[in-house]
Amino acid sequence: MYQQIVILTGAGISAESGLRTFRDQDGLWEEHKIEEVATPEGYAKNPLLVEQFYNDRWQQFHQGDIQPNAGHLALAKLEQEFEGKLLVVTQNIDDLHERAGSKRLLHMHGQLSKGRCPRSRQTFLLKEPFGPNHTCTCCIPAQRLRPHVVWFGEMPIGLDIIQSALDTCDLFIAIGTSGTVYPAAGFVDTANHHGAKTVDVNLLPAERGSQFQYHYKGKASEVLPMLVEQILQGKMISGQVD
């Protein structure tokens, strides 16, 4: 039925695995100043503070029982069994999609598990939290790696790839995103413009004036296994689940 699918995932799907989000009530931005820990200027002023902030995220992520949930697993299954083209774009910096088995995946806001050379932009997988000896191997002298995370005021990663996928997709599904942060909030308009079916999966009820054609209100871990089965069976997606 569908030939090309683009999926956008946001904080909601990670929150269901027990990760703290940035924007929600009790989110990280209530305890930390964005301009200090998530801007290029904040990093230039106090790199240690910024590294500590991401190291705390790292620690939380590697503590015990944070695991991919049924939503992540359903998307990995879709990738394995769907015969058309598929791209998962995530706003999350954790690696729960990878751990669930997703490979056709784009981290538009970067990855907690990587550092980046500020000169060449080459990325390096980190096996431990940030420290003073994290340097690149691409430059002489070696450069101190910065977190491979897109900060406020910086361009998201892979926008050209996302744009061309949206231009040709026939199904766009957004999962657990607030729909308020651009450019991701505008993806639905692009997909609609090119005639795709657009579906929103969210814990919150559909917003008035929403650009999505269909809404599923519920947890990603509950809605996605059902939705993925429908897609794999070649059924049209048509419904609201309340």
Ligand SMILES: [Zn+2]
């Ligand atoms: Zn370098």
